[in-house]
Amino acid sequence: MEEFYPQIRTVHIWAVTASGLLFALRGGAFAVIGGTWPKALPARLLSWTIDTILLTAALMLMTIVQQYPFVDHWLTVKVVLLVVYIGLGTQAFSLKRSRRTRIGFWLAALLVFGFIVTVARAHDPLGLFAGLVA
Numbered sequence: 462m463e464e465f466y467p468q469i470r471t472v473h474i475w476a477v478t479a480s481g482l483l484f485a486l487r488g489g490a491f492a493v494i495g496g497t498w499p500k501a502l503p504a505r506l507l508s509w510t511i512d513t514i515l516l517t518a519a520l521m522l523m524t525i526v527q528q529y530p531f532v533d534h535w536l537t538v539k540v541v542l543l544v545v546y547i548g549l550g551t552q553a554f555s556l557k558r559s560r561r562t563r564i565g566f567w568l569a570a571l572l573v574f575g576f577i578v579t580v581a582r583a584h585d586p587l588g589l590f591a592g593l594v595a
Contacts, residue, residue, distance in 0.1 A: 462525055469521050476515035477581075481574050483508055488553050488570070492563035500554060538586040539577055546573045 487499035487508070498504055523529060523536070530540040549570035553563050579588030587594060 462521065466522070466525050469518050469525070473515065473518035473522055476511055476518055477578065480508070480511045480515055481571075481578075483511060484550060484574070485571060488550070488567040492553050492560065492567040495560065534586045535580055535584050538580050538588075542573055542577045542580070546570050546577065549573060 483504075487504055490496040491499040528536055530536040549566050552558060553567035553570055555563065555566075558566070576588050580586060583589070583591045585591035
């Protein structure tokens with residue numbers, strides 16, 4: 462499987478991009494504008510499909526490079542922040558929340574998503590702050 466590392470990494474990066482863009486679009490349309498299509502089944506199915514591809518590629522990469530959450534700190538941070546991101550995203554789509562609160566959860570989720578990307582790029586638990594600590 463190691464010979465497919467470049468292709469799997471590319472799929473993973475594209476899936477991260479697609480997942481983030483779709484969340485930003487759906488969250489903005491729902492939380493900010495109040496649209497109904499972001500909660501419709503086709504939009505949710507697309508999100509689930511992209512996220513399944515993303516997770517599958519992540520697990521394959523983890524196996525190839527033999528770096529694992531709870532062993533390698535940067536991956537542990539990514540997994541913990543992923544759980545936070547999912548929780549914030551879930552609240553951003555909650556009809557029980559006010560529009561203002563949904564927007565806050567949506568923005569917080571986007572910030573967490575962005576930080577996850579910096580952790581992945583730096584391979585450091587501090588992400589974009591890695592260079593600031595000596």
